[in-house]
Amino acid sequence: MKNIIVFGLGYVGLSNAILLAQKNNVIGIEINSDKVELLNKKISPIKDDKITEFLKNKKLNFCIKVLESKEDIKNADYIIIATPTNFDENKNYFDTSSVDNIIEKLFNLKAKANIIIKSTIPLGYIKKLRKRFPGITILFSPEFLREGRALEDNLYPSRIIVGYDINNKDEYIKASEFANLLRQGALKQDISILIMNIEEAESVKLFSNTYLAMRVAYFNEVDDYAIKHNLNTKDIIKGMCADPRIGDFYNNPSFGYGGYCFPKDTKQLKANYSGVPNSLIDSIVESNMIRKEFIAKTILEKTVSSDIVGIYRLLMKSNSDNCRSSAIYDIIKILAKERKIIIFEPNILEISIENCEFETNLEKFKKRSDIILVNRCDEKLSDVQEKVFTRDIFGRD
Numbered sequence: 001m002k003n004i005i006v007f008g009l010g011y012v013g014l015s016n017a018i019l020l021a022q023k024n025n026v027i028g029i030e031i032n033s034d035k036v037e038l039l040n041k042k043i044s045p046i047k048d049d050k051i052t053e054f055l056k057n058k059k060l061n062f063c064i065k066v067l068e069s070k071e072d073i074k075n076a077d078y079i080i081i082a083t084p085t086n087f088d089e090n091k092n093y094f095d096t097s098s099v100d101n102i103i104e105k106l107f108n109l110k111a112k113a114n115i116i117i118k119s120t121i122p123l124g125y126i127k128k129l130r131k132r133f134p135g136i137t138i139l140f141s142p143e144f145l146r147e148g149r150a151l152e153d154n155l156y157p158s159r160i161i162v163g164y165d166i167n168n169k170d171e172y173i174k175a176s177e178f179a180n181l182l183r184q185g186a187l188k189q190d191i192s193i194l195i196m197n198i199e200e201a202e203s204v205k206l207f208s209n210t211y212l213a214m215r216v217a218y219f220n221e222v223d224d225y226a227i228k229h230n231l232n233t234k235d236i237i238k239g240m241c242a243d244p245r246i247g248d249f250y251n252n253p254s255f256g257y258g259g260y261c262f263p264k265d266t267k268q269l270k271a272n273y274s275g276v277p278n279s280l281i282d283s284i285v286e287s288n289m290i291r292k293e294f295i296a297k298t299i300l301e302k303t304v305s306s307d308i309v310g311i312y313r314l315l316m317k318s319n320s321d322n323c324r325s326s327a328i329y330d331i332i333k334i335l336a337k338e339r340k341i342i343i344f345e346p347n348i349l350e351i352s353i354e355n356c357e358f359e360t361n362l363e364k365f366k367k368r369s370d371i372i373l374v375n376r377c378d379e380k381l382s383d384v385q386e387k388v389f390t391r392d393i394f395g396r397d
């Protein structure tokens, strides 16, 4: 039974903390006191059925605090960092300050624990950290979960990857031990565990997300062509995806890729490609912007200036509780210059968007809207199908 500290109890930190708290002593450190209060009442601060179930029904060795003590750090065998790394548009790079600051604190406290970064980081980041803070062990374990299924994806992981310094044999043992802790908490049998050099592990994360974003962008460009030439997108995609090399999955058109990770991770990989010949990596970010502009232009062509455009939900996925970097924001920005916009979003109350009105009553929203944009279809709109504009061809995420 190991002593583990997890910094940051969001989608990544909380799911990992719960997974590990089944068989280890876990202390979760979360600066948001509202989240700490909820968690101490065994209530999940995020929408995730498995997290809710585990908090309620499982015996977990899990203690949640706003601030760690020196004693906690001294006793820890592993310290996991799962704090945000947002994209800083001015620096054209991830803002890694939340991770940097924790590592600096641990370095000053002469922490002996193995530090594992779960946050997504720029390529080459850990090499720089190790130079800045010599003598501490910093490993990287990329996280592949989906929001809304964060714990489920850790109970049944596609793979477990841990990156270490290949010139240091001791680190291989530490990396393998950590991978085993994750495996012990999982329910899936025969989990593929990949222990590799740290820079390759960093690469796996950004290349995986950029590939997935590219796939979304590709099917969206297929859909652009079909819209422009009045073709049936569904038939084209079904025909394409019958080829097992393409596969009938992750091929549903949308208003553009969005969410917390794809927009920022594609931009970060693009920044890391500076000086490396390429055209594909650069163009993925651009393709997504073109898609959003095309959708907005299509709506402007379908409506007249007196029309009211309704936006049904700001979420990216149907089963989600957050709307970080949703594709719809950029579409709203373009449309709001030429049309009146009303938004129906019952889950997110503390938000205002320039030149837009929020309509909290669904029936009034339906009546007032001349056209309703919906990224993922919802039965609640079945009585106003003639008003609905969506590119959700297959009715799935």
Ligand SMILES: NC(=O)c1ccc[n+]([C@@H]2O[C@H](COP(=O)([O-])OP(=O)(O)OC[C@H]3O[C@@H](n4cnc5c(N)ncnc54)[C@H](O)[C@@H]3O)[C@@H](O)[C@H]2O)c1
Pocket: 007, 008, 009, 010, 011, 012, 013, 029, 030, 031, 032, 035, 082, 083, 084, 085, 098, 102, 118, 119, 120, 121, 143, 144, 145, 146, 147, 260, 261
């Ligand atoms: N959300 C995903 O699907 C996903 C998937 C893979 C990787 N990631 C990466 O993991 C990281 C975290 O993502 P997330 O979605 O869990 O973020 P999140 O915003 O849901 O959670 C981060 C949490 O960290 C807390 N926090 C910030 N600074 C802190 C500090 N100094 N000490 C303690 N707590 C602190 C915040 O209050 C927040 O609750 C990011 O780098 C992200 O790119 C996210």
